[in-house]
Amino acid sequence: MRRFRACLSAGDGIDYDPATGVIAADISDQAGNNLALGPDGGLFVPTGAATVSTGCGLTGDGSGSAPLTVATGTWPYACTPEDAGGVIVCGTDGVLRGEPRGRATFQSFTETRNYNNRTVPAAQETTVATFTTTFTNPDPCRAAVVISEREIDVSFNLPANSAAAYGHDTDEMHYLKNTGSSAMTNAHTQTTKLIQQSAFLAPGASLTASLNVTLGDLRVRPFCRDRRVSAASTRASRAPIPLV
Known part of the structure:
Protein backbone atom coordinates (compact mmCIF):
# COMPACT_ATOMS: atom_id res chain seq x y z
CA MET A 1 0.00 0.00 0.00
CA GLY A 64 10.52 40.17 33.07
CA SER A 65 14.25 40.61 33.65
CA ALA A 66 14.19 44.41 33.61
CA PRO A 67 10.79 45.68 34.84
CA LEU A 68 9.91 49.35 34.64
CA THR A 69 10.86 51.22 37.83
CA VAL A 70 11.26 54.84 38.88
CA ALA A 71 14.85 56.05 38.58
CA THR A 72 15.80 57.26 42.06
CA GLY A 73 18.83 58.74 43.73
CA THR A 74 20.44 57.86 47.06
CA TRP A 75 18.82 59.27 50.22
CA PRO A 76 21.71 61.25 51.80
CA TYR A 77 20.14 62.24 55.13
CA ALA A 78 20.30 60.74 58.62
CA CYS A 79 16.49 60.64 58.87
CA THR A 80 14.45 58.08 56.95
CA PRO A 81 12.41 58.95 53.84
CA GLU A 82 9.41 57.28 55.48
CA ASP A 83 9.54 59.83 58.30
CA ALA A 84 10.73 62.95 56.48
CA GLY A 85 10.28 62.40 52.76
CA GLY A 86 7.94 64.53 50.65
CA VAL A 87 4.94 63.41 48.66
CA ILE A 88 4.74 62.90 44.88
CA VAL A 89 1.28 62.78 43.28
CA CYS A 90 -0.12 62.68 39.76
CA GLY A 91 -2.00 65.83 38.78
CA THR A 92 -5.17 65.88 36.70
CA ASP A 93 -2.96 66.93 33.76
CA GLY A 94 -1.07 63.63 34.03
CA VAL A 95 2.11 65.30 35.32
CA LEU A 96 3.87 64.19 38.49
CA ARG A 97 3.79 66.95 41.11
CA GLY A 98 5.68 67.49 44.35
CA GLU A 99 4.64 69.34 47.49
CA PRO A 100 3.89 73.09 47.33
CA ARG A 101 6.95 75.33 47.33
CA GLY A 102 7.72 77.07 50.59
CA ARG A 103 7.54 80.85 50.57
CA ALA A 104 8.43 83.87 52.67
CA THR A 105 6.38 87.03 52.35
CA PHE A 106 7.44 90.54 53.39
CA GLN A 107 4.75 93.05 54.34
CA SER A 108 5.54 96.65 55.26
CA PHE A 109 3.41 98.95 57.40
CA THR A 110 4.33 102.54 58.27
CA GLU A 111 2.29 105.12 60.17
CA THR A 112 3.54 108.55 61.20
CA ARG A 113 1.94 110.46 64.09
CA ASN A 114 2.87 113.88 65.38
CA TYR A 115 2.56 114.48 69.13
CA ASN A 116 2.84 117.50 71.36
CA ASN A 117 5.31 117.14 74.20
CA ARG A 118 3.78 115.08 76.99
CA THR A 119 4.83 114.20 80.51
CA VAL A 120 6.32 110.76 81.04
CA PRO A 121 3.98 108.75 83.31
CA ALA A 122 5.27 107.81 86.73
CA ALA A 123 4.06 104.22 86.39
CA GLN A 124 6.19 101.76 84.48
CA GLU A 125 4.97 100.48 81.09
CA THR A 126 2.05 102.87 80.69
CA THR A 127 0.56 102.60 77.17
CA VAL A 128 0.64 105.98 75.43
CA ALA A 129 0.03 104.94 71.80
CA THR A 130 -1.26 101.88 69.93
CA PHE A 131 -0.61 100.98 66.29
CA THR A 132 -2.40 98.17 64.44
CA THR A 133 -1.90 96.34 61.16
CA THR A 134 -3.28 93.22 59.50
CA PHE A 135 -1.33 90.17 58.32
CA THR A 136 -2.76 87.81 55.68
CA ASN A 137 -1.29 84.40 54.87
CA PRO A 138 -0.99 84.38 51.04
CA ASP A 139 -0.28 80.64 50.83
CA PRO A 140 -3.34 78.67 49.64
CA CYS A 141 -1.94 75.40 51.02
CA ARG A 142 0.14 75.87 54.15
CA ALA A 143 -0.20 77.55 57.51
CA ALA A 144 2.18 80.42 58.27
CA VAL A 145 4.34 81.45 61.19
CA VAL A 146 4.01 85.23 61.47
CA ILE A 147 6.82 87.27 63.01
CA SER A 148 6.82 91.05 63.01
CA GLU A 149 9.78 93.39 63.22
CA ARG A 150 8.80 96.55 65.07
CA GLU A 151 10.64 99.86 65.26
CA ILE A 152 9.91 102.74 67.60
CA ASP A 153 11.51 106.20 67.67
CA VAL A 154 11.27 108.19 70.91
CA SER A 155 12.89 111.51 71.88
CA PHE A 156 13.14 112.53 75.56
CA ASN A 157 13.51 116.01 77.05
CA LEU A 158 14.95 115.30 80.52
CA PRO A 159 15.37 117.96 83.23
CA ALA A 160 18.32 117.56 85.58
CA ASN A 161 18.14 114.48 87.82
CA SER A 162 15.22 112.89 85.94
CA ALA A 163 14.75 109.58 84.14
CA ALA A 164 12.47 107.99 81.55
CA ALA A 165 12.00 104.66 79.80
CA TYR A 166 9.99 103.37 76.86
CA GLY A 167 9.16 99.94 75.52
CA HIS A 168 7.21 97.66 73.20
CA ASP A 169 4.08 96.37 74.93
CA THR A 170 5.26 94.99 78.29
CA ASP A 171 8.94 94.87 77.33
CA GLU A 172 10.83 97.98 78.43
CA MET A 173 13.52 98.51 75.79
CA HIS A 174 15.35 101.73 76.71
CA TYR A 175 16.03 103.59 79.98
CA LEU A 176 17.75 106.96 80.21
CA LYS A 177 18.65 108.99 83.30
CA ASN A 178 19.98 112.54 83.38
CA THR A 179 22.44 112.72 86.29
CA GLY A 180 23.76 116.14 85.25
CA SER A 181 22.84 119.62 86.46
CA SER A 182 21.32 120.84 83.17
CA ALA A 183 18.50 119.61 80.96
CA MET A 184 18.90 117.07 78.16
CA THR A 185 16.95 118.02 75.04
CA ASN A 186 15.78 115.68 72.27
CA ALA A 187 17.64 112.59 73.53
CA HIS A 188 16.62 110.28 70.70
CA THR A 189 16.63 106.48 70.57
CA GLN A 190 15.28 103.97 68.04
CA THR A 191 14.76 100.33 68.98
CA THR A 192 13.70 97.22 67.06
CA LYS A 193 12.00 94.11 68.42
CA LEU A 194 10.92 90.82 66.84
CA ILE A 195 7.57 89.46 67.97
CA GLN A 196 5.97 86.12 67.06
CA GLN A 197 2.42 87.10 66.20
CA SER A 198 1.17 83.63 65.32
CA ALA A 199 2.57 80.10 65.31
CA PHE A 200 -0.25 78.86 63.06
CA LEU A 201 -2.09 81.19 60.66
CA ALA A 202 -4.32 79.06 58.42
CA PRO A 203 -4.02 79.32 54.61
CA GLY A 204 -5.64 82.56 53.44
CA ALA A 205 -6.48 83.64 57.00
CA SER A 206 -5.76 87.09 58.49
CA LEU A 207 -4.93 88.43 61.92
CA THR A 208 -4.75 91.91 63.39
CA ALA A 209 -1.59 92.74 65.33
CA SER A 210 -1.25 95.62 67.77
CA LEU A 211 1.89 97.46 68.88
CA ASN A 212 1.62 99.33 72.16
CA VAL A 213 4.18 102.03 72.90
CA THR A 214 4.78 102.28 76.64
CA LEU A 215 6.45 104.93 78.81
CA GLY A 216 7.54 105.13 82.45
CA ASP A 217 10.34 106.32 84.69
CA LEU A 218 11.36 103.06 86.39
CA ARG A 219 14.38 100.91 85.65
CA VAL A 220 14.55 98.61 82.60
CA ARG A 221 14.02 94.85 82.80
CA PRO A 222 15.99 92.23 80.77
CA PHE A 223 14.42 90.79 77.64
CA CYS A 224 15.01 88.04 75.03
CA ARG A 225 14.99 88.24 71.24
CA ASP A 226 13.23 85.66 69.06
CA ARG A 227 15.48 84.77 66.07
CA ARG A 228 13.29 82.24 64.23
CA VAL A 229 12.67 82.59 60.47
CA SER A 230 9.20 83.85 59.63
CA ALA A 231 6.69 82.98 56.91
CA ALA A 232 5.62 86.65 56.96
CA SER A 233 7.15 89.78 58.48
CA THR A 234 6.56 93.48 58.75
CA ARG A 235 8.61 96.58 59.44
CA ALA A 236 6.68 99.28 61.29
CA SER A 237 8.46 102.63 61.48
CA ARG A 238 7.21 105.22 63.95
CA ALA A 239 7.60 108.96 64.09
CA PRO A 240 9.54 110.40 67.08
CA ILE A 241 7.40 111.13 70.12
CA PRO A 242 8.80 114.24 71.90
CA LEU A 243 8.42 113.86 75.65
CA VAL A 244 9.13 115.96 78.70
Whole structure:
Protein backbone atom coordinates (compact mmCIF):
# COMPACT_ATOMS: atom_id res chain seq x y z
CA MET A 1 0.00 0.00 0.00
CA ARG A 2 1.38 3.37 -0.98
CA ARG A 3 0.95 6.59 1.02
CA PHE A 4 0.79 9.99 -0.58
CA ARG A 5 1.49 13.34 1.07
CA ALA A 6 -0.08 16.47 -0.36
CA CYS A 7 2.29 19.16 -1.55
CA LEU A 8 2.79 21.70 1.26
CA SER A 9 4.71 24.95 1.54
CA ALA A 10 5.47 27.24 4.49
CA GLY A 11 4.24 30.81 4.74
CA ASP A 12 4.99 33.59 7.24
CA GLY A 13 5.17 32.29 10.79
CA ILE A 14 5.31 28.65 9.64
CA ASP A 15 8.32 26.33 9.72
CA TYR A 16 7.96 23.30 7.40
CA ASP A 17 10.45 20.46 6.93
CA PRO A 18 9.66 18.68 3.61
CA ALA A 19 11.92 15.76 4.53
CA THR A 20 10.06 14.90 7.69
CA GLY A 21 6.76 16.57 6.99
CA VAL A 22 6.89 18.36 10.38
CA ILE A 23 5.07 21.71 10.54
CA ALA A 24 5.96 24.05 13.43
CA ALA A 25 5.74 27.71 14.40
CA ASP A 26 8.57 29.83 13.04
CA ILE A 27 9.77 31.90 16.00
CA SER A 28 11.73 34.99 14.97
CA ASP A 29 15.29 35.46 16.13
CA GLN A 30 14.86 39.25 15.98
CA ALA A 31 16.25 41.06 19.04
CA GLY A 32 13.49 42.02 21.49
CA ASN A 33 11.16 39.15 20.49
CA ASN A 34 9.66 37.52 23.58
CA LEU A 35 7.56 34.77 21.95
CA ALA A 36 8.85 31.35 23.08
CA LEU A 37 7.99 27.67 23.25
CA GLY A 38 6.81 26.62 26.65
CA PRO A 39 7.77 23.37 28.36
CA ASP A 40 4.40 21.97 27.27
CA GLY A 41 5.26 22.62 23.62
CA GLY A 42 2.88 25.56 23.31
CA LEU A 43 3.63 29.14 22.35
CA PHE A 44 3.68 31.70 25.11
CA VAL A 45 4.90 35.21 25.98
CA PRO A 46 6.39 35.47 29.52
CA THR A 47 4.63 37.81 31.95
CA GLY A 48 6.10 41.32 31.72
CA ALA A 49 7.86 40.49 28.49
CA ALA A 50 6.46 43.41 26.50
CA THR A 51 9.31 45.92 26.19
CA VAL A 52 9.14 49.70 26.01
CA SER A 53 11.54 52.57 25.59
CA THR A 54 11.82 54.78 28.68
CA GLY A 55 12.42 58.49 29.12
CA CYS A 56 13.59 60.66 32.02
CA GLY A 57 12.72 59.35 35.48
CA LEU A 58 12.17 55.69 34.46
CA THR A 59 14.49 52.73 34.10
CA GLY A 60 14.09 49.19 32.67
CA ASP A 61 12.40 48.03 29.47
CA GLY A 62 9.31 46.37 30.88
CA SER A 63 10.58 42.82 30.38
CA GLY A 64 10.52 40.17 33.07
CA SER A 65 14.25 40.61 33.65
CA ALA A 66 14.19 44.41 33.61
CA PRO A 67 10.79 45.68 34.84
CA LEU A 68 9.91 49.35 34.64
CA THR A 69 10.86 51.22 37.83
CA VAL A 70 11.26 54.84 38.88
CA ALA A 71 14.85 56.05 38.58
CA THR A 72 15.80 57.26 42.06
CA GLY A 73 18.83 58.74 43.73
CA THR A 74 20.44 57.86 47.06
CA TRP A 75 18.82 59.27 50.22
CA PRO A 76 21.71 61.25 51.80
CA TYR A 77 20.14 62.24 55.13
CA ALA A 78 20.30 60.74 58.62
CA CYS A 79 16.49 60.64 58.87
CA THR A 80 14.45 58.08 56.95
CA PRO A 81 12.41 58.95 53.84
CA GLU A 82 9.41 57.28 55.48
CA ASP A 83 9.54 59.83 58.30
CA ALA A 84 10.73 62.95 56.48
CA GLY A 85 10.28 62.40 52.76
CA GLY A 86 7.94 64.53 50.65
CA VAL A 87 4.94 63.41 48.66
CA ILE A 88 4.74 62.90 44.88
CA VAL A 89 1.28 62.78 43.28
CA CYS A 90 -0.12 62.68 39.76
CA GLY A 91 -2.00 65.83 38.78
CA THR A 92 -5.17 65.88 36.70
CA ASP A 93 -2.96 66.93 33.76
CA GLY A 94 -1.07 63.63 34.03
CA VAL A 95 2.11 65.30 35.32
CA LEU A 96 3.87 64.19 38.49
CA ARG A 97 3.79 66.95 41.11
CA GLY A 98 5.68 67.49 44.35
CA GLU A 99 4.64 69.34 47.49
CA PRO A 100 3.89 73.09 47.33
CA ARG A 101 6.95 75.33 47.33
CA GLY A 102 7.72 77.07 50.59
CA ARG A 103 7.54 80.85 50.57
CA ALA A 104 8.43 83.87 52.67
CA THR A 105 6.38 87.03 52.35
CA PHE A 106 7.44 90.54 53.39
CA GLN A 107 4.75 93.05 54.34
CA SER A 108 5.54 96.65 55.26
CA PHE A 109 3.41 98.95 57.40
CA THR A 110 4.33 102.54 58.27
CA GLU A 111 2.29 105.12 60.17
CA THR A 112 3.54 108.55 61.20
CA ARG A 113 1.94 110.46 64.09
CA ASN A 114 2.87 113.88 65.38
CA TYR A 115 2.56 114.48 69.13
CA ASN A 116 2.84 117.50 71.36
CA ASN A 117 5.31 117.14 74.20
CA ARG A 118 3.78 115.08 76.99
CA THR A 119 4.83 114.20 80.51
CA VAL A 120 6.32 110.76 81.04
CA PRO A 121 3.98 108.75 83.31
CA ALA A 122 5.27 107.81 86.73
CA ALA A 123 4.06 104.22 86.39
CA GLN A 124 6.19 101.76 84.48
CA GLU A 125 4.97 100.48 81.09
CA THR A 126 2.05 102.87 80.69
CA THR A 127 0.56 102.60 77.17
CA VAL A 128 0.64 105.98 75.43
CA ALA A 129 0.03 104.94 71.80
CA THR A 130 -1.26 101.88 69.93
CA PHE A 131 -0.61 100.98 66.29
CA THR A 132 -2.40 98.17 64.44
CA THR A 133 -1.90 96.34 61.16
CA THR A 134 -3.28 93.22 59.50
CA PHE A 135 -1.33 90.17 58.32
CA THR A 136 -2.76 87.81 55.68
CA ASN A 137 -1.29 84.40 54.87
CA PRO A 138 -0.99 84.38 51.04
CA ASP A 139 -0.28 80.64 50.83
CA PRO A 140 -3.34 78.67 49.64
CA CYS A 141 -1.94 75.40 51.02
CA ARG A 142 0.14 75.87 54.15
CA ALA A 143 -0.20 77.55 57.51
CA ALA A 144 2.18 80.42 58.27
CA VAL A 145 4.34 81.45 61.19
CA VAL A 146 4.01 85.23 61.47
CA ILE A 147 6.82 87.27 63.01
CA SER A 148 6.82 91.05 63.01
CA GLU A 149 9.78 93.39 63.22
CA ARG A 150 8.80 96.55 65.07
CA GLU A 151 10.64 99.86 65.26
CA ILE A 152 9.91 102.74 67.60
CA ASP A 153 11.51 106.20 67.67
CA VAL A 154 11.27 108.19 70.91
CA SER A 155 12.89 111.51 71.88
CA PHE A 156 13.14 112.53 75.56
CA ASN A 157 13.51 116.01 77.05
CA LEU A 158 14.95 115.30 80.52
CA PRO A 159 15.37 117.96 83.23
CA ALA A 160 18.32 117.56 85.58
CA ASN A 161 18.14 114.48 87.82
CA SER A 162 15.22 112.89 85.94
CA ALA A 163 14.75 109.58 84.14
CA ALA A 164 12.47 107.99 81.55
CA ALA A 165 12.00 104.66 79.80
CA TYR A 166 9.99 103.37 76.86
CA GLY A 167 9.16 99.94 75.52
CA HIS A 168 7.21 97.66 73.20
CA ASP A 169 4.08 96.37 74.93
CA THR A 170 5.26 94.99 78.29
CA ASP A 171 8.94 94.87 77.33
CA GLU A 172 10.83 97.98 78.43
CA MET A 173 13.52 98.51 75.79
CA HIS A 174 15.35 101.73 76.71
CA TYR A 175 16.03 103.59 79.98
CA LEU A 176 17.75 106.96 80.21
CA LYS A 177 18.65 108.99 83.30
CA ASN A 178 19.98 112.54 83.38
CA THR A 179 22.44 112.72 86.29
CA GLY A 180 23.76 116.14 85.25
CA SER A 181 22.84 119.62 86.46
CA SER A 182 21.32 120.84 83.17
CA ALA A 183 18.50 119.61 80.96
CA MET A 184 18.90 117.07 78.16
CA THR A 185 16.95 118.02 75.04
CA ASN A 186 15.78 115.68 72.27
CA ALA A 187 17.64 112.59 73.53
CA HIS A 188 16.62 110.28 70.70
CA THR A 189 16.63 106.48 70.57
CA GLN A 190 15.28 103.97 68.04
CA THR A 191 14.76 100.33 68.98
CA THR A 192 13.70 97.22 67.06
CA LYS A 193 12.00 94.11 68.42
CA LEU A 194 10.92 90.82 66.84
CA ILE A 195 7.57 89.46 67.97
CA GLN A 196 5.97 86.12 67.06
CA GLN A 197 2.42 87.10 66.20
CA SER A 198 1.17 83.63 65.32
CA ALA A 199 2.57 80.10 65.31
CA PHE A 200 -0.25 78.86 63.06
CA LEU A 201 -2.09 81.19 60.66
CA ALA A 202 -4.32 79.06 58.42
CA PRO A 203 -4.02 79.32 54.61
CA GLY A 204 -5.64 82.56 53.44
CA ALA A 205 -6.48 83.64 57.00
CA SER A 206 -5.76 87.09 58.49
CA LEU A 207 -4.93 88.43 61.92
CA THR A 208 -4.75 91.91 63.39
CA ALA A 209 -1.59 92.74 65.33
CA SER A 210 -1.25 95.62 67.77
CA LEU A 211 1.89 97.46 68.88
CA ASN A 212 1.62 99.33 72.16
CA VAL A 213 4.18 102.03 72.90
CA THR A 214 4.78 102.28 76.64
CA LEU A 215 6.45 104.93 78.81
CA GLY A 216 7.54 105.13 82.45
CA ASP A 217 10.34 106.32 84.69
CA LEU A 218 11.36 103.06 86.39
CA ARG A 219 14.38 100.91 85.65
CA VAL A 220 14.55 98.61 82.60
CA ARG A 221 14.02 94.85 82.80
CA PRO A 222 15.99 92.23 80.77
CA PHE A 223 14.42 90.79 77.64
CA CYS A 224 15.01 88.04 75.03
CA ARG A 225 14.99 88.24 71.24
CA ASP A 226 13.23 85.66 69.06
CA ARG A 227 15.48 84.77 66.07
CA ARG A 228 13.29 82.24 64.23
CA VAL A 229 12.67 82.59 60.47
CA SER A 230 9.20 83.85 59.63
CA ALA A 231 6.69 82.98 56.91
CA ALA A 232 5.62 86.65 56.96
CA SER A 233 7.15 89.78 58.48
CA THR A 234 6.56 93.48 58.75
CA ARG A 235 8.61 96.58 59.44
CA ALA A 236 6.68 99.28 61.29
CA SER A 237 8.46 102.63 61.48
CA ARG A 238 7.21 105.22 63.95
CA ALA A 239 7.60 108.96 64.09
CA PRO A 240 9.54 110.40 67.08
CA ILE A 241 7.40 111.13 70.12
CA PRO A 242 8.80 114.24 71.90
CA LEU A 243 8.42 113.86 75.65
CA VAL A 244 9.13 115.96 78.70
